[in-house]
Amino acid sequence: MPTVSPSWNYTLHLPRDPRAPGIARGTLRLILAAHDLGELTPTAELVAGELLANSHCHTKGPYSLRVLSPHPGRLRVAVWDTDPRIPPAFSAETPTAPPPDTEGGRGLHLVRACADEIGVSVLRELGASKGGKLLWADCGGGVAW
Numbered sequence: 001m002p003t004v005s006p007s008w009n010y011t012l013h014l015p016r017d018p019r020a021p022g023i024a025r026g027t028l029r030l031i032l033a034a035h036d037l038g039e040l041t042p043t044a045e046l047v048a049g050e051l052l053a054n055s056h057c058h059t060k061g062p063y064s065l066r067v068l069s070p071h072p073g074r075l076r077v078a079v080w081d082t083d084p085r086i087p088p089a090f091s092a093e094t095p096t097a098p099p100p101d102t103e104g105g106r107g108l109h110l111v112r113a114c115a116d117e118i119g120v121s122v123l124r125e126l127g128a129s130k131g132g133k134l135l136w137a138d139c140g141g142g143v144a145w
Contacts, residue, residue: 008035009068014052016062021052024065028077031067040075040139043114047137050107051079054135059083066134078136080123090120090135111137 012027014020028048032041048065055063061082068076089108112118115137122133 007068007070009066012065014063014065016056016060018056020063021049021056024052025049028065028067032075035069037069037073037075043139044075044077046114047111047139048077048079050111051077051135051137054087054107055079055081055083058087061132066136074138074140076136076138078134080132080134082130082132084122084131084133086120086122086133087135090118115139 010027010031012024014024025045025048028045029041032038032044037044044067048067052063052065059081063079063081066076066078066080068078070076087108089112117138118136120133120135123131
């Protein structure tokens with residue numbers, strides 16, 4: 001009789017600290033290894049690293065990494081931060097890439113290129129919500145959610 005893998009999710013709350021993105025990437029590697037999803041590690045780590053770096057560089061408060069797998073072999077990597085502004089790379093259907101001579105602005109374009117699907121949710125401050133935004137990217141190919 002085949003077994004069905006239950007869905008799972010983890011959330012790591014991170015302080016405003018330059019070491020936090022590296023700690024989060026290491027935690028992500030451990031989570032994926034524990035769930036036998038090592039083949040998704042390079043893509044998931046790149047996506048998480050860019051989303052975390054974006055939050056660390058462009059916001060002033062704490063942020064969180066959320067990793068979930070509602071379907072076997074599929075992974076959603078999400079980063080929440082306190083700033084409700086949506087980065088241009090997530091707000092346009094086909095955003096323009098930065099000029100080749102600029103030093104920044106490529107990270108979220110990498111996320112778009114590596115992920116199967118991306119999205120953003122702007123969170124209003126209702127009840128227990130702290131507001132801000134949640135940027136997410138799906139990895140793993142196969143059928144959509």
